[in-house]
Amino acid sequence: MGLEPRVIPVLQLENERFVKTKSFTKPVYVGDPINVLSIFNELAVDELVVIDILASDGTNSINYDFLSRLSSHCFVPLSYGGGINTLEQATKVVALGFEKVVINTAIMENSHEVERIVKSLGSASVTAGLDVQLGHEGQYEVWYSGGNKRSSLSIELWCQLASKIGVGEVLVTSIDREGTGLGYDFGILEEIVNRFSIPVILNGGASNRENISKVLINKSVSAAAGSLFVFQSGRDSTLINYPSREELSLMSSGKILNTHLPAMSKLLPDPVVVRPNNQRLNSVSCQKCLITSDVPNSGLEESAVCHYCAIHDQLEVNFPNGEKGKVHFDNFISELKESGKGKQYDCIMGVSGGTDSSYLAHVLVKNGIRPLAVHFDNTWNSPIATQNIYAVLDKLGVPLETFIVDNAEYDDLYKSFLSAGVKDIEAPTDIGFMGVLYRSAEKHGIKTIVEGHSFRTEGVSPMGWLYMDGGYIKDVHKKFGQRNLRTYPNMSFFEFMKWTLFSGIRRVRPLYWLEYNKTDAKEFLATNYGWKWYGGHHLENRFTAFYHSYFLPKRFGIDFRQIELSALVRSKQLTYEEGLIQLHTPRTIEVSLLNLVKNRLGYSDEEFNNVMDLPHNTYKNFKTYKTRFELLKPLFWVLLKLNRVPESFYVKFCKR
Amino acid sequence: MTSVSIVDYGVGNIASIRNMFRQLGLDSKVVSSYKDIASADRIVLPGIGSFDSAVDEIEKRNMREPLVEFATASDRPFLGVCLGMQLLLDSSEEGTLPGLGLIGGTNKKFVFPAGTDLAVPHMGWNYLEIQNPNYRLGRSFNGDRFYFVHSYHAVPNVSEHQIYSTDYGYKFSSVIGTENIIGVQFHPEKSHLFGLKLLKEFSLW
Numbered sequence: 138m139g140l141e142p143r144v145i146p147v148l149q150l151e152n153e154r155f156v157k158t159k160s161f162t163k164p165v166y167v168g169d170p171i172n173v174l175s176i177f178n179e180l181a182v183d184e185l186v187v188i189d190i191l192a193s194d195g196t197n198s199i200n201y202d203f204l205s206r207l208s209s210h211c212f213v214p215l216s217y218g219g220g221i222n223t224l225e226q227a228t229k230v231v232a233l234g235f236e237k238v239v240i241n242t243a244i245m246e247n248s249h250e251v252e253r254i255v256k257s258l259g260s261a262s263v264t265a266g267l268d269v270q271l272g273h274e275g276q277y278e279v280w281y282s283g284g285n286k287r288s289s290l291s292i293e294l295w296c297q298l299a300s301k302i303g304v305g306e307v308l309v310t311s312i313d314r315e316g317t318g319l320g321y322d323f324g325i326l327e328e329i330v331n332r333f334s335i336p337v338i339l340n341g342g343a344s345n346r347e348n349i350s351k352v353l354i355n356k357s358v359s360a361a362a363g364s365l366f367v368f369q370s371g372r373d374s375t376l377i378n379y380p381s382r383e384e385l386s387l388m389s390s391g392k393i394l395n396t397h398l399p400a401m402s403k404l405l406p407d408p409v410v411v412r413p414n415n416q417r418l419n420s421v422s423c424q425k426c427l428i429t430s431d432v433p434n435s436g437l438e439e440s441a442v443c444h445y446c447a448i449h450d451q452l453e454v455n456f457p458n459g460e461k462g463k464v465h466f467d468n469f470i471s472e473l474k475e476s477g478k479g480k481q482y483d484c485i486m487g488v489s490g491g492t493d494s495s496y497l498a499h500v501l502v503k504n505g506i507r508p509l510a511v512h513f514d515n516t517w518n519s520p521i522a523t524q525n526i527y528a529v530l531d532k533l534g535v536p537l538e539t540f541i542v543d544n545a546e547y548d549d550l551y552k553s554f555l556s557a558g559v560k561d562i563e564a565p566t567d568i569g570f571m572g573v574l575y576r577s578a579e580k581h582g583i584k585t586i587v588e589g590h591s592f593r594t595e596g597v598s599p600m601g602w603l604y605m606d607g608g609y610i611k612d613v614h615k616k617f618g619q620r621n622l623r624t625y626p627n628m629s630f631f632e633f634m635k636w637t638l639f640s641g642i643r644r645v646r647p648l649y650w651l652e653y654n655k656t657d658a659k660e661f662l663a664t665n666y667g668w669k670w671y672g673g674h675h676l677e678n679r680f681t682a683f684y685h686s687y688f689l690p691k692r693f694g695i696d697f698r699q700i701e702l703s704a705l706v707r708s709k710q711l712t713y714e715e716g717l718i719q720l721h722t723p724r725t726i727e728v729s730l731l732n733l734v735k736n737r738l739g740y741s742d743e744e745f746n747n748v749m750d751l752p753h754n755t756y757k758n759f760k761t762y763k764t765r766f767e768l769l770k771p772l773f774w775v776l777l778k779l780n781r782v783p784e785s786f787y788v789k790f791c792k793r
Numbered sequence: 794m795t796s797v798s799i800v801d802y803g804v805g806n807i808a809s810i811r812n813m814f815r816q817l818g819l820d821s822k823v824v825s826s827y828k829d830i831a832s833a834d835r836i837v838l839p840g841i842g843s844f845d846s847a848v849d850e851i852e853k854r855n856m857r858e859p860l861v862e863f864a865t866a867s868d869r870p871f872l873g874v875c876l877g878m879q880l881l882l883d884s885s886e887e888g889t890l891p892g893l894g895l896i897g898g899t900n901k902k903f904v905f906p907a908g909t910d911l912a913v914p915h916m917g918w919n920y921l922e923i924q925n926p927n928y929r930l931g932r933s934f935n936g937d938r939f940y941f942v943h944s945y946h947a948v949p950n951v952s953e954h955q956i957y958s959t960d961y962g963y964k965f966s967s968v969i970g971t972e973n974i975i976g977v978q979f980h981p982e983k984s985h986l987f988g989l990k991l992l993k994e995f996s997l998w
Contacts, residue, residue, distance in 0.1 A: 140911075140961055141918040141938070181985050183918060184940070209812050212985045214940050231841070234808035236942065236983060259842040259876075261914040261942040305914050305942075336912045357912040397936070404989040406818030729816060 189219030194283030314342025433601030840876030878976030
């Protein structure tokens with residue numbers, strides 16, 4: 138065992154957002170920095186480099202406040218580069234929690250100052266950044282100031298200068314290759330590696346994980362990459378990913394890497410047990426499932442068996458599984474293949490990294506379907522979600538399109554819902570997700586959206602517990618939002634009608650026809666895809682986890698497990714007693730998750746507590762489309778028959 | 794519930810250490826005055842940069858006396874991190890000023906025979922190997938890996954003070970200690986789960 142080779146993600150910061158450029162131009166937005174860093178942190182990456190590209194070329198000054206918030210969720214070595222010209226700046230950045238500073242321009246324009254920085258902070262804290270581009274005569278040119286100025290120094294002279302200054306390592310980036318995925322430029326590596334006895338990090342153009350192996354063969358050379366770790370395939374498939382320890386071991390062929398990690402659960406403080414603010418009233422229970430009379434529309438005033446059991450029974454009639462179901466399913470598959478002939482994709486499916494969508498992807502591909510996977514990234518993904526999406530889609534060879542919201546805009550939307558005092562703080566995600574699926578289907582001329590919903594494992598959510606539509610979102614934002622809503626993919630009434638009525642796009646839920654057992658599915662995915670369980674339905678997204686584990690139970694006394702567990706009891710995937718035990722286990726939330734929510738949304742502890750104590754408000758006090766949906770009930774009945782809207786929509790939105 | 798006091802002498806990455814203790818659910822204080830150091834429950838001495846600069850800062854702030862007294866007059870735990878560990882010893886080849894002298898020995902630069910391909914500073918993730926299992930850490934960190942970034946390494950005079958070693962060209966002491974005083978060359982606050990494990994252990998002493 139000895140020093141390990143390093144594989145380092147390089148992240149580009151632009152105005153408190155992470156972006157990815159291509160040869161230093163055309164930045165593409167890739168996510169919320171705090172969330173992205175915390176994902177990499179949880180994936181136990183070797184170290185991270187953050188470059189503020191607007192500070193590099195002098196446009197912006199160093200954003201110390203933001204840097205301090207960034208480093209607070211990161212427990213791996215962090216390097217910062219961008220606009221560091223003085224000892225004072227370097228010292229300040231390091232004090233905020235960054236291990237090293239990356240200095241480029243200052244080496245060219247003020248090398249004496251950089252020498253002072255090295256003397257004061259130590260060579261190990263200073264990385265020299267070298268950006269190169271191939272010139273017309275085939276020699277490497279040195280560029281700086283964010284790739285805007287060309288230096289007259291030759292590579293040889295630059296290396297001499299860096300050595301004289303006494304930096305601890307060199308980060309060399311090929312401007313030609315960076316962001317292209319065309320492979321590392323080994324030419325520049327050859328030119329400089331022998332001129333230094335300090336570590337060299339090669340950056341720019343990593344094409345795949347094998348390409349990284351080629352870099353790691355060289356002793357004292359580490360590999361850095363940007364696009365490879367923030368996209369799944371192309372620049373519209375944002376997905377944070379990083380090789381596992383086992384994969385790193387393979388990539389660094391010949392160097393044995395210990396793959397063990399201490400158990401996180403033993404190290405962290407105990408999760409907070411969530412106690413509802415108000416006690417639940419004494420209620421009557423359904424005889425067949427776990428629904429109680431305080432659940433809206435339970436029907437338990439008139440009947441011993443609840444309304445949701447009745448809905449389930451009706452769905453069983455409409456959507457049998459077993460042999461009859463298999464026939465329907467096979468027909469559906471043939472239909473899809475037929476309508477997909479001559480086209481690039483047979484259907485669209487939404488992926489979240491969760492059990493249902495992951496399993497559905499497997500089922501479709503196994504049956505010869507070519508889906509396009511679409512992911513709605515609300516910038517609150519947990520690392521398990523992104524790793525799961527990556528693992529499953531990569532193995533199945535399914536292409537991915539990601540729509541990623543603007544983090545600042547979205548957080549403002551979340552805050553407006555929180556300030557509104559309503560339950561439905563996840564409405565933006567649910568509507569945004571549908572909006573993205575429809576837009577993508579429209580763009581690609583795909584007529585079928587395949588959904589992973591399974592009534593046998595999830596049940597139907599009660600109207601009084603969750604309401605969402607585009608009008609509601611618009612109104613809440615209008616009344617409580619602070620920023621303009623520009624990139625959020627809302628679904629207006631007009632768009633919804635267009636897509637359901639005129640675009641001929643249908644929505645199908647194939648799992649309804651299959652013997653879908655949640656426990657078996659999880660095991661299957663884990664064994665065959667290295668898929669990981671994230672501890673609870675919907676918990677693959679951090680904000681959703683906050684919503685289900687803390688916000689709803691604490692503020693409204695609502696626990697959606699009651700719905701899911703009841704469904705599992707009805708489908709006999711769980712016994713009544715087991716379901717009851719699980720339901721009575723209190724919900725918990727990690728302290729670190731609560732801190733993350735407060736940090737991202739900019740709430741002090743006091744402000745957060747105030748939000749949690751607001752008087753209860755409902756969707757009925759806002760301008761929603763509910764009345765329109767009710768008035769158009771006959772139309773939606775037709776659309777239901779045509780599979781343009783799911784049955785759950787009809788039952789919940791169109792009836793009073 | 795005892796707390797952790799982190800010494801602020803103008804050098805070192807205090808924010809990250811505090812964040813890691815917070816992740817463990819522990820509150821930490823930042824201390825610099827004689828009084829605060831003397832009354833601490835346990836002390837962490839961070840540090841990056843050069844030996845003499847650090848000693849200089851300690852002298853300027855009159856911290857030498859309270860730190861030495863804290864470490865020697867009671868059995869309260871004292872943890873030196875990275876340069877903070879190097880300061881525990883008598884001296885360093887990097888400079889001319891005296892260290893705190895809490896553990897006998899000096900700090901030497903990594904020097905490798907000609908033709909060796911190893912870069913200095915030692916920078917990256919490397920492993921711990923047990924040297925002295927009788928120290929209070931036992932073997933529990935054997936085979937764990939941590940993030941190192943340094944050009945000089947500690948060489949304690951007494952072999953019992955060499956607790957864990959790490960291999961970089963040759964075996965050097967990555968963890969040193971005697972009774973209540975412990976030094977780690979690596980950065981626990983940058984070694985994610987492994988760092989959490991070490992700081993948790995220290996917080997329970």
